[in-house]
Amino acid sequence: MLFNSFNFIVFFAAITILYYIFPYKLRWVLLLAGSYYFYMCWKPEFIVLLVFITFLNYISARAIYSAGGKKNKKTILFISLVLNFGILFVFKYMNFFSQSVSDAMALLDMHYAVKEFDIILPMGISFFTFQAASYTIDVYKGKIKPVKHYGKFSLFISFFPQLVAGPIERSENLLPQFYKKHRFSMAKTVDGLKIMLWGFFKKVVIADRAAIAVNTVFNGCEYYSGLYLVLASLLFTVQIYCDFSGYSDIAKGSAKVLGFDLMDNFKRPFISKNIKEFWKRWHVSLSSWFMDYVYIPLGGNRKGNLMKYRNLLITFMVSGLWHGAAWTFVIWGGIHGVLLVVYNIFAPALYKIKTALGIDKSRILSSAYGFFAAVVTFGFVVFAFIFFRANSLEDALYIISHMLWNFRIWNTPQYLFDVFTGMGIGIFEWKILICAVIFLMGTEILCGEDIHKTIGRRNIILRLAFYGIAALFVLLAGVFYNAGEFIYFQF
Amino acid sequence: MRENSFISNFKIIIKLLIFVLVIGAVFFAVGTKYKQAAEKNEVNAYTKSRFDDFYALEKNSLDIVYVGSSHSYCTFDPERIESLTGLKGFQMGTPLQHADTTYFELKEIYNYQSPKYVVMELYWDVLDDDFEPKQADSFFEVLNNDALKEEYIKEVFPLGAKAKYALPAVRFQQEYFAFKDKEAEDEIKEKTGVTKTVIQKSNGTEYYRSSGYTYCDTVIAESEYDRTNQFKNFDDKNWEFSKVQLKYLEKIVELCDEKGSELVFVTAPVANVSMEYIKNYDKVHEKLSSFAQKHNIPYIDYNIVNQQEKLLEHENFRDDAHLNDSGVGIVDTHFSHWLKDNVMHE
Numbered sequence: 001m002l003f004n005s006f007n008f009i010v011f012f013a014a015i016t017i018l019y020y021i022f023p024y025k026l027r028w029v030l031l032l033a034g035s036y037y038f039y040m041c042w043k044p045e046f047i048v049l050l051v052f053i054t055f056l057n058y059i060s061a062r063a064i065y066s067a068g069g070k071k072n073k074k075t076i077l078f079i080s081l082v083l084n085f086g087i088l089f090v091f092k093y094m095n096f097f098s099q100s101v102s103d104a105m106a107l108l109d110m111h112y113a114v115k116e117f118d119i120i121l122p123m124g125i126s127f128f129t130f131q132a133a134s135y136t137i138d139v140y141k142g143k144i145k146p147v148k149h150y151g152k153f154s155l156f157i158s159f160f161p162q163l164v165a166g167p168i169e170r171s172e173n174l175l176p177q178f179y180k181k182h183r184f185s186m187a188k189t190v191d192g193l194k195i196m197l198w199g200f201f202k203k204v205v206i207a208d209r210a211a212i213a214v215n216t217v218f219n220g221c222e223y224y225s226g227l228y229l230v231l232a233s234l235l236f237t238v239q240i241y242c243d244f245s246g247y248s249d250i251a252k253g254s255a256k257v258l259g260f261d262l263m264d265n266f267k268r269p270f271i272s273k274n275i276k277e278f279w280k281r282w283h284v285s286l287s288s289w290f291m292d293y294v295y296i297p298l299g300g301n302r303k304g305n306l307m308k309y310r311n312l313l314i315t316f317m318v319s320g321l322w323h324g325a326a327w328t329f330v331i332w333g334g335i336h337g338v339l340l341v342v343y344n345i346f347a348p349a350l351y352k353i354k355t356a357l358g359i360d361k362s363r364i365l366s367s368a369y370g371f372f373a374a375v376v377t378f379g380f381v382v383f384a385f386i387f388f389r390a391n392s393l394e395d396a397l398y399i400i401s402h403m404l405w406n407f408r409i410w411n412t413p414q415y416l417f418d419v420f421t422g423m424g425i426g427i428f429e430w431k432i433l434i435c436a437v438i439f440l441m442g443t444e445i446l447c448g449e450d451i452h453k454t455i456g457r458r459n460i461i462l463r464l465a466f467y468g469i470a471a472l473f474v475l476l477a478g479v480f481y482n483a484g485e486f487i488y489f490q491f
Numbered sequence: 492m493r494e495n496s497f498i499s500n501f502k503i504i505i506k507l508l509i510f511v512l513v514i515g516a517v518f519f520a521v522g523t524k525y526k527q528a529a530e531k532n533e534v535n536a537y538t539k540s541r542f543d544d545f546y547a548l549e550k551n552s553l554d555i556v557y558v559g560s561s562h563s564y565c566t567f568d569p570e571r572i573e574s575l576t577g578l579k580g581f582q583m584g585t586p587l588q589h590a591d592t593t594y595f596e597l598k599e600i601y602n603y604q605s606p607k608y609v610v611m612e613l614y615w616d617v618l619d620d621d622f623e624p625k626q627a628d629s630f631f632e633v634l635n636n637d638a639l640k641e642e643y644i645k646e647v648f649p650l651g652a653k654a655k656y657a658l659p660a661v662r663f664q665q666e667y668f669a670f671k672d673k674e675a676e677d678e679i680k681e682k683t684g685v686t687k688t689v690i691q692k693s694n695g696t697e698y699y700r701s702s703g704y705t706y707c708d709t710v711i712a713e714s715e716y717d718r719t720n721q722f723k724n725f726d727d728k729n730w731e732f733s734k735v736q737l738k739y740l741e742k743i744v745e746l747c748d749e750k751g752s753e754l755v756f757v758t759a760p761v762a763n764v765s766m767e768y769i770k771n772y773d774k775v776h777e778k779l780s781s782f783a784q785k786h787n788i789p790y791i792d793y794n795i796v797n798q799q800e801k802l803l804e805h806e807n808f809r810d811d812a813h814l815n816d817s818g819v820g821i822v823d824t825h826f827s828h829w830l831k832d833n834v835m836h837e
Contacts, residue, residue, distance in 0.1 A: 005651060006650065006651030006654050006655070007650075007651055010650075118726060118728065185500075186499070186500040186503040186504060187499065187500075187503060190503055190507060219719065220714075220719060222714065413679075413683040413684075413685050414683075414685045414686070417679060417680075417683070417685040417687075418687075421676060421687060426668065426669065426671075426672025426673075426675070426676070427672050427675035427676055427679065428668055428671035428672045428674075428675050429668055429672065431675075432668075460506075464510060464513075467510070468510070468513065468514060471510075471514045472514065472517060472518070475514070475518050475660060475661075476518065476521050476660055476664070477664075480655055480661050480664070481624055481625065481628075481655075481665060
């Protein structure tokens with residue numbers, strides 16, 4: 001069931017009404033049944049996998065807690081993680097792994113036929129596996145005590161707003177909320193609906209419209225060059241941001257209507273002045289997961305600069321692989337790893353230059369530097385996303401090598417006309433898209449991190465105007481036919 | 492005032508209601524505007540020409556009609572088949588036509604014609620979909636029968652699609668945007684003198700000819716051999732009829748029976764290279780064959796015939812899934828003989 005479908009609206013309305021009617025003690029049953037139903041709308045048989053992951057981590061955590069001795073605890077954790085990530089490996093990486101081994105053997109002139117496994121990737125498997133595994137690790141580390149209530153633990157793993165595309169919640173944030181008695185609050189409901197509306201605006205007005213142009217160019221990139229490829233790459237960056245942060249907003253908003261607070265997953269990433277800041281603002285729940293459960297266990301920055309750079313590269317390449325079983329994702333992660341290493345090397349020198357030039361002391365210079373740095377960071381992010389979106393490594397290289405073609409004619413009316421009418425969306429829809437992006441970016445720049453809080457402090461006319469514009473954008477200019485799935489569902 | 496008091500909740504509800512009413516009023520007003528603009532829009536030229544020609548036909552003048560998806564209008568050239576069988580026919584395929592649409596299209600055909608034979612193209616990739624709004628829309632654009640449209644919506648559309656269809660601002664949005672796109676393009680062309688250049692993606696021509704047939708002499712692009720081939724990773728091991736499409740296939744059988752037409756099933760060939768990608772096609776063929784057998788309907792599958800008799804070459808396809816005119820010539824000749832031998836009894 002997609003968030004941007006009529007079925008979800010009916011489902012969510014029904015769950016919300018029933019939730020507040022149900023006696024407090026039985027609410028978890030309703031939410032769990034609703035969450036399982038939500039997941040089963042996709043492929044009912046995969047519920048077995050969700051239930052198994054839940055069961056595995058429930059008993060592992062309890063066994064770790066009650067086991068005597070660090071060695072025993074470690075053994076149980078090891079078995080649990082092998083099973084968790086083993087399942088993920090089988091469903092997500094088996095074919096990629098066997099193909100890659102075969103390719104490597106072919107380089108050594110040892111050819112053999114690759115057996116392709118007939119496996120469907122279960123929706124959201126990377127999200128709920130990571131959430132479940134982090135709970136078990138946290139119990140092992142003694143950060144939290146294991147939960148006794150199996151039903152509420154199951155709900156923690158399968159809570160429908162964040163089940164298939166996050167945010168990947170930490171147990172200490174979400175689990176206690178299932179023990180709280182949430183009273184109906186009209187103010188909270190309206191706050192939740194506002195967040196959902198903003199999410200729908202990003203998804204159906206911007207992401208789904210940008211997707212048309214992006215798919216047209218990326219799926220037949222050999223027919224395009226120059227500005228087509230530049231625009232498609234820029235648009236994909238906008239698309240993936242609006243798609244994923246739109247999903248996160250709808251998840252956060254719908255959870256809020258039910259009385260739950262989910263973490264912020266995106267914090268205006270495109271105003272980042274460097275790549276390090278970008279990763280503090282982009283997909284926060286995943287980047288903090290990798291920081292806590294991969295980068296720090298690898299040694300983090302505790303063993304000198306060289307080890308730190310190695311750890312950064314490994315973490316980001318694994319993060320790339322988490323996104324998809326293809327070398328393009330690994331390269332995408334690798335590019336970010338390299339950018340972070342380069343930033344770490346040059347950051348002290350950059351700071352010295354800024355100080356010497358007095359950039360931080362002058363408001364104008366500081367703003368100009370901030371703008372310039374944000375543009376450069378955005379440029380790197382766009383570049384890396386080419387690998388993320390391209391259908392193959394060859395396509396990515398083709399796109400990069402043909403991006404500046406015909407540069408001399410980029411400003412001619414005929415070329416511009418050809419580009420803007422040749423990417424699958426017409427001039428009028430370009431106007432809508434550009435207006436929507438300006439509205440989004442303007443709002444994000446002017447309103448700070450918590451848009452809804454800032455708008456909420458303004459007078460009623462401004463509030464009505466803001467949410468009215470967003471609602472009209474959604475209702476009148478949303479892409480409703482052939483609306484796309486959320487990109488992150490496939491991860 | 493307490494945050495969750497009755498008065499504060501009441502105030503919020505009133506504000507929310509006002510907001511919803513204002514937005515609702517704008518939504519419906521703009522919907523009317525969308526609808527007006529949509530009415531001025533051009534529809535798919537081939538389908539429009541096909542249906543205009545059909546409605547202009549003399550009543551009860553056809554012996555045979557061809558229905559189905561693009562695979563039907565890219566495979567059956569009624570005039571070519573007529574020259575070999577003597578059966579006067581008409582091609583009524585529409586883009587992506589599913590069995591539900593075929594059923595309603597046949598009902599409309601029977602309002603004007605009493606064909607002896609109905610040739611239905613079975614493209615398996617649309618028979619496992621429960622609902623496809625685009626193909627219903629393209630059928631509605633050319634159908635001159637409002638009562639039938641309403642019946643179709645009532646019986647076939649799922650709840651979400653019904654809701655979208657009932658809201659003019661959603662239903663006519665694409666048409667309105669297309670209209671505004673054209674307006675904007677014309678304005679730019681007039682101001683700057685630019686002209687529309689189309690990126691050459693094909694190496695041939697395509698046009699609506701007559702009797703519902705669309706002529707095309709494009710030859711499959713090399714990229715469709717591999718990179719952009721839509722059948723890559725197709726595995727039909729678990730292929731099943733959608734319950735909805737199966738229901739309408741049964742209804743089509745009943746309708747043809749009731750109207751005294753002999754129903755014939757055909758699966759048009761996809762490109763040779765595509766068949767190499769498709770795994771377990773035999774499962775699809777078995778299921779389609781057993782449905783035909785169960786209802787005693789003659790059935791020929793050109794993917795199987797092509798594999799066995801090597802009828803077609805790469806050059807006979809316009810893309811990875813459809814024949815070009817040279818392929819139509821080969822298949823229609825074969826089909827005409829098959830029809831005479833297996834279906835036409837007098």
